[in-house]
Amino acid sequence: MRIRTSFLPVFALLAFASLAGAQSPEPPTDVVISDTPNDAGQSVEVYWALSETDIFNPLNTNVKETDPEMIVATYSIERKVANTHGADVSDEDSNWRKVSEAGAGESHWTDRSVHMGWSYDYRVCSVDNQGDASTWCDAHASVTPTMQAFNMAKAWLAIFMLVFGLFIAYFINHARTGKKLWVRKIAGLEAIDEAVGRATEMGRPVLFVLGIQDINEIQTLAGLTVLSRVARTAAEYGAQIEVPTCRSLVMAAARETVEAAYLSAGAPDAYQPDRIHYLTDEQFAFVAGVTGYMVREEPAACIYMGGFYAESLILAETGNHIGAIQVAGTAMPSQLPFFVASCDYTLIGEEFFAASAYLSGDPLQIGSLKGQDYGKFLSVLILLIGIFFATTVSLTETDESAGFGAGALNYIKYNMLGSEGLGSFGSGETDIEGDDS
């Protein structure tokens, strides 16, 4: 017993030595907190400068010489409520408490668990792999999350939409006065009557596929408008129309559309709801179901209108193999080449969205197409201005961040087309090289 107690001072000395030798990492610096801009006052941004012993710190040039025991593993972020402006706050929130952890190399975190109107203090420390923490680095001031009335990052988008909406409203009103508006012929839509007629002559059905997206997608809605016309033509000609769907809600909407089309064609008895049916939500299982139907029943006309992905080519090629006349329309740029290669007619992007107005022949809807054209004109104008400034900058100025041209170009890129909002002229980023925005 006496021998053991004689070792106690030695153990105490060793423990003290180990504590003294435990090196904690360097703390982060410059903790800056700010209210998240353009939000509903429900988040706060926390920024800090990386610790000197963080190996991901670009300023840490001697990574290899950094003491392994001091290398930062994580950053610990703590928060406390500074002021609630009269509201009750729990003890937990009124004292420092850990709210998050960020990995080494990270210098930003968004706190989405704050109350609007309350003031908060933040502090950050670095922690190494041994769990040793640095001293705390406090933010210099409190932050109070507030709600903004308008998302200024989208100010230019709102302006464009407003202008575009005014164009459309003007031309709709213009059409109301009875003035005739000219719209060029869209071959794909003209061919629909021909396709349905062919199916009628051959005594085979017309297949209509609305894509694989749900009813909340604008492409599906655009597809439904074409379906309305196709169903009415089929009802007038006495042809059968088959509409397999990939979503239950689309099936319900398609049934309503087709039923109304048969009714307006004066053939409500010919409407067969079972021909508009749900197959599956699974993309390729849907393809298997539709292509199986195509091979078995050999529809004379296949019409694809909606949002398509990889299944587009499988459907269109199967239709091609069975010799059906095919019309497709989609706003998926990556699928357009497949439809162009395999179908007889393809509605490319905007033509697909114009189909509803074109087919209806309603002057009000055609007026909206005219407004769309003017929107396109405005886009081309901005494009040309951008091209002019980009060319001028690259030809005349050695320093791409200087001068009126560069300022204008940056404003178009980062404010009008980006998310910098209205901002001030020339305040955008200046890194033009290699930018693909």
Next chain:
Amino acid sequence: MKRTVPLIIAIVAGFVLLIANFIPFAEGWGLTAQEWFNILAVGAMILGGGNLIKLHLMKISGQRKGWGYSIVTIGCFVGTLIFGLFKIGVHPNEIYPSVAWSGYYLESGSGLWWIYQHMIVPLTSMMFAMLAFYVATAAFRAFRAKNTEATLLLVTAGIVLLGRTYAGVWLFDGWLPESMQWLRFDNLTVWIMDIPNTAGTRAITIGIALGVVATSLRILLGVDRSYLGQD
């Protein structure tokens, strides 16, 4: 009434989503509208499933051509439903070990997981793999040099196809002067994809964006009602 109520719902939901995009205060409204849609979609799943079963049962009862496949379809449907609903093979969650159905329905090793991994994944992969053959047949038809445009397409596609493979590098290896290196298929491919292809895609994308806005406005203003079956 049957048309008016859906029209009002569509217009109100559309405007709510539009406003939610620009006004931070209304951000939650957009999310609520989306949640309502999800609830409706779940309800509609029952409608879709019911329709699927009804059609196949009719096919079986009428012994129409291929009715045997309908038995397989209904068998798979009911089987998957049972495995999923009753969580067959799912172990209770560690937090609630005494609650029988507390585990994750797609837990590794469970019945539904097995169906997904060993039936759905291979079957969908098989369908996806068929794309390779369809690409070949479509390319054969599209690349026939019938006229100037088709010839241009053929040449461009040939360059891109070779440029994407090692052949594009190998063909020009060692003999092309330094000043002519831009003619290498791999370099030409990068240029074709970055410049003409991007320009064309962006033109289409701008047209699509404007089309989306115009169509949305037509629906929001109630000018286009054809999706409800009205002209």
